Amino acid sequence: MSTATGHSTTVAPRPGTAIGRLDSPLAEKIRHDGAVYTGVEPDAEWAAEIRRLAAERDAVILAHNYEIPAIQDIAHHVGDSLALSRVAAAAEQSTIVFCGVHFMAETAKILSPDKTVLIPDEAAGCSLADSITAEQLAEWKSEHPDSVVVSYVNTTAAVKALTDICCTSSNAVDVVASIDPDREVLFLPDQFLGAHVRRKTGRDNVLVWAGECHVHAAINGDQLTAKAGAHPGAELFVHPECGCATSALHLATEGAVPADQVKILSTGGMVDAARASGAREVLVATEVGMIHQLRKAAPEIDFLPVNDQASCPYMKMITPAALLRALVEGADEVHVDPVTAEAARGSVERMIAIGNPGSGE
């Protein structure tokens, strides 16, 4: 387990966990180095053991597009946060193992309250979701009592419970456009997605929370301009949370890159666009884990990250050892209290009903 000194220790079993422990010959190798679970290589023995344990636990394994390739490849389903939550809700299995960050596993639990939801490491947070707390949102709402609150899916269950409508990056514009133009909108937590929504809807009564994802914010316009210059003819796939989304649109507007080569897309939208693209090269402005699914979807295209350092440390906490531990120990279980879950479910269901929710991150 985690130690204050960061030394590796054998992970102690958790006898008596509510959903029980399973045996595995690999379990004794699991270590925690003070930051992440380690000690297990993602080899064929590991893969076979993961599948065996998942079957024994009646579990379906879901992996976000930003996970490391070994986790994506062992998962039963890979996708973006909303698509995975829908898969979770429709799954026949009684247990969901969500290889992603905590708010995503919470959303799966909100949509599947009767299922057991596990995340391989509950410390896998999200700097964007942490940009706003429920207390901060309550205070912001009190300053704008007649407003409508629109929250991106990268928020905690407690924030969703105070939200009128959730949105994904695919339907954020449709959600805001569906709101009475005379009513003020509080949009949170991502300032770049908020700027995109303001630009697209032309509304000046959309107030945007100044939150950001530190991974996406680090992908900037200068990097994009340099890459676009070095790869003329390449398409640009840009996630709207990126600090460079504005720059991408600016490059298109200025004619530096033809407008039809710039695509502002969610991660799920990127996979669809890759399959449909006839380009030889595509510059990708989002977390680098995305490249693995894009290469699988369109192996003939050369996908190049705009910033190859844009790696989410939280997503990478879902290591092969962490996934093995989750299946062996039945941990870490995700809980959302029923009152919060009920309120949050309403805002998520309104999101699904508007436009094409497509996907989240």
Ligand code: SF4
């Ligand atoms: S990439 Fe950013 S928004 Fe996504 S999980 Fe990591 S910190 Fe959160």
